[in-house]
Amino acid sequence: MARALALVDCDNFYVSCERVFDPGLRGRPVVVLSNNDGCIISRSDEAKALGIRMGAPLHEERRLVEAHDVRVFSSNYVLYGDMSWRVMQTLSEFAPEVEVYSIDEAFLGLECTGQREARALGEAVRGRLGRWTGLPVTVGVGATKTLAKIAARVARKSEKAEGVAVLSDARLTEAALARVAARDVWGIGPSRARVLKEAGVETALDLARADERWARCRLGVVGARIVLELRGTPCLPLDSCPRPRHTVTASRSFGRLVKSREELCEAVSYFVTKAAERLRRARLAACVLVVFAATDRFGAGEQYSATATLRLPVPSDITPELVAHARRGAEQIHREGLLYKKAGVTLLELVPAAPAQAGLFDGLDRPRAGRVAEAVDRINKRWGDDTVRYGARAADRPWRGKVEKRSPRYTTKWEELLKIEA
DNA sequence: TCTGGGGTCCTAGGACCC
DNA sequence: TCTGGGGTCCTAGGACCC
Numbered sequence: 208m209a210r211a212l213a214l215v216d217c218d219n220f221y222v223s224c225e226r227v228f229d230p231g232l233r234g235r236p237v238v239v240l241s242n243n244d245g246c247i248i249s250r251s252d253e254a255k256a257l258g259i260r261m262g263a264p265l266h267e268e269r270r271l272v273e274a275h276d277v278r279v280f281s282s283n284y285v286l287y288g289d290m291s292w293r294v295m296q297t298l299s300e301f302a303p304e305v306e307v308y309s310i311d312e313a314f315l316g317l318e319c320t321g322q323r324e325a326r327a328l329g330e331a332v333r334g335r336l337g338r339w340t341g342l343p344v345t346v347g348v349g350a351t352k353t354l355a356k357i358a359a360r361v362a363r364k365s366e367k368a369e370g371v372a373v374l375s376d377a378r379l380t381e382a383a384l385a386r387v388a389a390r391d392v393w394g395i396g397p398s399r400a401r402v403l404k405e406a407g408v409e410t411a412l413d414l415a416r417a418d419e420r421w422a423r424c425r426l427g428v429v430g431a432r433i434v435l436e437l438r439g440t441p442c443l444p445l446d447s448c449p450r451p452r453h454t455v456t457a458s459r460s461f462g463r464l465v466k467s468r469e470e471l472c473e474a475v476s477y478f479v480t481k482a483a484e485r486l487r488r489a490r491l492a493a494c495v496l497v498v499f500a501a502t503d504r505f506g507a508g509e510q511y512s513a514t515a516t517l518r519l520p521v522p523s524d525i526t527p528e529l530v531a532h533a534r535r536g537a538e539q540i541h542r543e544g545l546l547y548k549k550a551g552v553t554l555l556e557l558v559p560a561a562p563a564q565a566g567l568f569d570g571l572d573r574p575r576a577g578r579v580a581e582a583v584d585r586i587n588k589r590w591g592d593d594t595v596r597y598g599a600r601a602a603d604r605p606w607r608g609k610v611e612k613r614s615p616r617y618t619t620k621w622e623e624l625l626k627i628e629a
Numbered sequence: 630t631c632t633g634g635g636g637t638c639c640t641a642g643g644a645c646c647c
Numbered sequence: 648t649c650t651g652g653g654g655t656c657c658t659a660g661g662a663c664c665c
Contacts, residue, residue: 220665
């Protein structure tokens with residue numbers, strides 16, 4: 208193995224974050240819910256063993272949850288985001304090249320070549336992350352990203368539960384591929400899984416041995432790449448410097464249905480304010496703004512969903528300006544008599560936020576507006592979300608969803624610091 | 630009663646051009 | 648009756664990921 212990749216994947220990340228600060232949760236079934244306390248998006252091993260399904264609406268699993276006294280948490284993204292940052296900081300000490308792939312996963316570029324060396328590194332990563340963050344992780348090493356994913360999967364499922372698997376030669380790689388179902392390979396979703404099933408491709412090993420032209424034809428370029436990656440030919444390069452994002456979206460399902468034009472406008476103003484904060488953090492400005500709203504897709508009433516796309520006269524990251532456009536969009540799509548369940552705003556065609564120039568024609572003092580926005584961001588960061596709000600936004604958010612079981616933001620709010628009583 | 634949110638990449642089809 | 652072909656750009660929607 209001339210060059211290898213390690214995938215470091217946090218085990219049951221959200222649940223594990225909760226357990227760091229409440230050790231009483233260890234060994235017990237625990238789940239974390241999506242926004243609005245809707246679906247189950249993270250499960251402890253004990254919860255999985257009970258048969259609680261990933262992604263299932265909480266109400267469908269209510270019986271199991273109650274019968275086995277499962278601890279249930281609303282998601283606490285502030286906490287998880289901060290814990291993720293700590294994990295990634297720690298990982299950066301192990302390899303010169305680290306690609307942060309998601310909130311709970313990273314790929315590391317390794318120069319080490321052998322089974323023993325790679326395994327030792329994996330164990331060192333696990334040890335240090337355990338001591339420094341309290342989070343359990345699994346490490347998979349392989350010649351490509353897809354093989355590293357396979358390795359991590361095998362490590363997690365192995366009887367010995369070592370937490371590290373290294374596919375350092377053809378024999379080990381084949382043995383691992385034979386143990387993984389084709390539908391569980393990274394990049395195979397329901398659609399490609401159906402194609403594979405019809406073709407009698409059952410394991411990842413079968414897929415690795417599939418004819419390349421057949422794969423290209425039936426699974427697309429993405430599928431063809433998966434086949435090559437399974438054979439050890441890298442097609443997905445390590446990307447250690449994140450490219451600027453292309454879109455920013457802020458949206459939510461409502462806790463109760465929204466009817467009036469004004470209430471929809473207020474909700475959309477709130478979403479675009481949140482999106483603008485993220486835009487400024489990334490030092491970007493948007494050229495296009497999309498507003499969308501939809502009725503309850505599970506409801507019996509009339510189904511409706513609509514979008515309004517607005518091109519901004521000048522790329523903008525200025526909240527009041529974006530709010531004004533978003534309100535216009537909301538007014539366009541609002542239809543009287545309908546009940547809205549969800550709405551949101553997407554900002555796209557993002558460009559680097561230029562040093563603001565005074566607009567000659569748009570009548571907005573951009574440098575000044577930019578300074579105001581920065582000040583608002585700083586105050587809200589220092590004193591808490593929504594300490595300062597823009598006037599166009601209603602203070603109370605009656606349509607806000609449920610967040611009934613959120614744990615304290617232990618690591619980012621002084622007043623929510625963990626208390627230990629002697 | 631209750632059913633998530635935020636991304637990326639690819640593809641197909643239409644408009645348009647030479 | 649015959650009535651190109653290839654390129655680019657854009658957009659909407661599909662597929663997939665965590």
